[in-house]
Amino acid sequence: MAPSRAIFATARTALRNTYPTTIPAQRRCISAFGYEQAKCLAIDKLGEPKDVLRLHGHSISPPHGDLLTVKFLASPINPADVNQIQGVYPTKPAFTTNLGSSEPIAVCGNEGVAEVIAKGGGVKGIERGDWVIMKKQGFGTWRTHAQTTADNLTVIKNKDGLKPEQVGTVSVNPMTAYRMLKDFVQLKPGEWFIQNGANSGVGRAAIQLAKLWGYKSINIIRERESGTQEMKDELKKLGADVVVTDKEVESRGFRDQVKEFTDGGREPIRLALNCVGGSIVNAMAKHLASGAHVVTYGAMSKQPVSLPTGLLIFKDLHFDGYWVSKWSNQNPAAKEACVSEVLDLTREGKFADIPMDPVKWEHNTKQDELVHAVQGTLEGYRSGKGIFVFQNT
């Protein structure tokens, strides 16, 4: 932060404390929410999170016209956020000097839930106290506060009984699972699908949605040194019909096992979901019915999908991809309906949260702690999904 801006911010803080009483006529609009002291995790260049992420402070003036000010409640750390910082993601974060930095910076994070704390006189259909999520990616959600216009936000119509962590994670993982199960093959109740990375956020969402819709799932997890059986049990509790390890799938006996699951092969498997890549995709593809679709949404193994031509020509398999950001940008109304449906299920206790590893973000939380949480997601040493939970900011 440039020195001049620091002074500016201090001046605003002072002003904030006096504002409500000195200009009482505007009290209703500004009330206790005058100038906000905001902080955000931002970058001024692409790179490894630990090298480029900085905590930046700035002030936000009272909203006027069609502006509103929101205070973030919970913002997850998704792998795509990290890839975006590294510069290996197709959309780049938006760099700006609007936040008072001397050089252009971009606020990171793409998903989250915030509460409206103040609004300008021109804002309609959205009230103080409403919870909102971002309509599109690229908003920058790793921040305590933001000022924006209503067209960037989707109001959560019914937040009763929901935790910020639940609303703040509904737009990416459950949405991805939902659309992949619905948009590529028209599965009928009783039909099977197969997926790898089944214990991922998307995988868990797919298991639960499939169960609710009557689809049956074969779920592949990575064989691990310990805890494999516990993971199998956990996914079965969520509603998985079959859970197997990658080693089991690539073993000789798996064909017979699949036959057994699918009534001697009479129940075709017409859909596969892939977030791993590499040889496991081919192992899955062998068990698919002619005409099936393999939908890729991730590449955890960093291996490409390598297709023996016979699978394409003679087995008539179709290989597609799903990118939730693009889908959401192109289908705002469908996204809203989908969010609302998943949140209803969550409220009714029919859709369990993914395991989370919350990172408390308070007014005085140090930069190192926040950056460490992001780097941890990248290096996979967290026990669940990292999520910033804002308190006393």
Next chain:
Amino acid sequence: MAPSRAIFATARTALRNTYPTTIPAQRRCISAFGYEQAKCLAIDKLGEPKDVLRLHGHSISPPHGDLLTVKFLASPINPADVNQIQGVYPTKPAFTTNLGSSEPIAVCGNEGVAEVIAKGGGVKGIERGDWVIMKKQGFGTWRTHAQTTADNLTVIKNKDGLKPEQVGTVSVNPMTAYRMLKDFVQLKPGEWFIQNGANSGVGRAAIQLAKLWGYKSINIIRERESGTQEMKDELKKLGADVVVTDKEVESRGFRDQVKEFTDGGREPIRLALNCVGGSIVNAMAKHLASGAHVVTYGAMSKQPVSLPTGLLIFKDLHFDGYWVSKWSNQNPAAKEACVSEVLDLTREGKFADIPMDPVKWEHNTKQDELVHAVQGTLEGYRSGKGIFVFQNT
């Protein structure tokens, strides 16, 4: 051929010569077409063509009831026929002892045109002199004569002005090109597609059909030691808009070239056809528009299609395959319409033959010569598509 059958065949031959006069009441049905001395290229086990293909002689009795006897005019040697003999094709040839062999044998070849030379009293809607093609693959077309029922045949309604070589090669290559251009992306006139293996039978058909339908084509051929420019000129004469070599496609400047062709990138390329596999597919994919389809129908390089995950997820490319045999079996009416349309174009001089290398098959042609022709297709040392043309059989 078992000795007993050889004797039997000789007996039938003798009978044939006397039949019309000894049973004059049936003359109209049997007429000069009594017992036919047929020959076929057949196998009794899978393997390399040169090791397993044998010329087998047998006799065909006069047709009765719903049977009819056809005499083949022209039958091409397609790569898939060879793969089927080798056992590396998903459908196996049908083995039978109905042709008088002591062990079950299968007649090879899947495409061809024949003339009806005799029919039983129960056959309707098909007459002596009609030209027919096979409704499905697996008929066995490398034979001088066959006896079958009408449901296995499609009558060529108008053979005027057509050569047997043209009708005998309409079901595989032009059909593949036709369906791939129509069934995956709805191209509008003026839109581009890109294909590799552009000088193949399918490639040439695609160039010509595209030209007729107003689509523009970028055609990739293999860089060769000599004759590259001649091949480019030849394909341009057929209607190709752009012809480039694989080396040129994988070079740095190609992106700029594509931009130039496509009006600075404003004309998206939404369809790619692939019969090669390997790295050229990725090189093609780079120039495709978001949402485009890559349709695979062959694997001349024997390399798989290896897909960087980003192409699937972020570029939303779809990878599909096309298998003409399966399509034809599932869509008999559409196939007939498509054949008829292509033959009309051929008759009008709007659809040029692929370069062919005819192999004359006469009554006394030796087994070695026929087997050599098949092996030649496999080893690629023929100057055009190998096609058996039957004369005096």
